[in-house]
Amino acid sequence: MKEKMEGFVTAVHRDRYEVRVDGEDFYARLKTGVYYSEERAEEFPTVGDNVELVYNPMGDSLIVKTKNRTSKFSRKDPDNGRGEQIIAANFDYVFIMMSLNFDFNLKRLERYITVSWQSGAQPVIVLTKADIAEDLEQKVEMVSRIAIGADIHPVSSITGEGMEQLKKYFEPDKTIVFLGSSGVGKSTLTNYLLGEEIMETAGIREEDSKGHHTTTHRQLFVLNNGTKIIDTPGMRELGMWIVDDGMEHSFSDITNLTMQCKYSDCTHRGEPCCAVASALENGTLTYARWKNYLKIQKESNFQAVKESRSKSREIKKTNKKMVRNSSKVNSRKEEW
Incomplete structure (x- = not known):
């Protein structure tokens, strides 16, 4: 046996x-x-x-x-028609890694924060390449405005800056997943933490600050103290899956504004006493963040409708099969 x-x-x-x-x-x-x-x-x-x-x-x-999962990170599968793609499971923290060079992109960061909250784990913003960053304090401030409820750590694998602050997440019973675009330093940080060159690393093109895909598949490493690290391939584009819960966390400022509108069914397109319109007018809410919120919401709703239709088709298919099987059984009974 x-x-x-x-x-x-x-x-x-x-x-x-x-x-x-x-x-x-x-x-x-x-x-x-x-x-x-x-x-x-x-x-x-x-x-x-x-x-x-x-x-x-x-x-x-x-x-x-x-086995049952405690958390999962998923996105829209890059291959058309394949639905949800689950990238990693059973982790406690999501290290959202973004470099402080020309790859610095707040819209992309908002998307990563949203799917991280949706996963059921705690997002942590790790801003890499702090040793070469221009306007470091200004960029950290910009991130803090959108990373509601998440810790922010500027770090450098070259100088060791900020690495000490990351140690509190590396406990024996914890699992951390690294997310970010190619070239942000996920593999470099993995090697730094492991203390040896386990992951292949490559430089970034100076003209556009884009990195090479040195990590080609998802992989889990176990540190000497028992902490698990899941490294993932770089994802410059992150197709949204269903992230309704994640949006409540990552865009909680906008959620609170919508609750302050005079009308519960306010569309925020010209109704009187609209809190969203007022916030946009006085600058407490930027148009860029509002537009990105609407874009992510639209993608999430679209995937939710597709998933609902897919499940309905599966239920109909199962019911038809049950009817066919029942008919066969009844036919045999009559023969008997």
């Missing part, structure tokens, strides 16, 4: 997984009958997932169950 074990996924390579069980790493594949059946009883595992598997000492083991 093959032995059943529990472990966690450390890397995903197409249809093959790296799994760690009691400190030992080995490869595994999904059990076809469980994950590829018509009913598909289990969620496909991702990096950070706890899984049950049947151990095979002669080759790849078989993953038979994906």
Whole structure:
């Protein structure tokens, strides 16, 4: 009888997984009958997932169950028509990493903050390359206006600036996922924390400050003290999945304004006593933030409608199958 074990996924390579069980790493594949059946009883595992598997000492083991998740980071799958793509699972902190050079982009940061709150974990803003930053204090202030409820840490892997402040997140029972565009320093920070060159790093083009994709797949590392780090490929574009809960956190200032409008169904397009319009007029709310809020809200609502329709089709498909099966059973009874 093959032995059943529990472990966690450390890397995903197409249809093959790296799994760690009691400190030992080995490869595994999904059990076809469980994950590829018509009913598909289990969620496909991702990096950070706890899984049950049947151990095979002669080759790849078989993953038979994906355990319940405490948190997950997802986005719209870059491949059209594939719906939600889950990037990582079961983490406590999301290190949203953005460099302080020409890649500095507040709109993109707002998107990352939104999906981070949606994940169920605590976002932490890590501003990298502080050693070469111009107008550092001004940029930190700009970030603080939109990173409501999140800690902000300017750091440098070159000089060590700000690294000491990050240590409080690295506890033995904690997992941290790194998010950010290519070239912001995720792999560099991973190497710094691990104390060795585990992840390949590359420079940034000076003309546009864009980095190379040195991390090509999601991977989980375990520090000497037991802290887990999930490094992810750079994502310059982040397609929104459903982020209604995340928006309540990341845009809580706008949510509070909408509740102050005179009319509960205010569209914020010219109604009298509109708190949003007043905030835009007096400058307490910028037009850039308001437009980005509307854009993210539109994307989230669109995905919610698509997901609802998809589930309705699945329910109809299941009901039809049940009717067909019932008809077959009744037909056999009549034959008997």
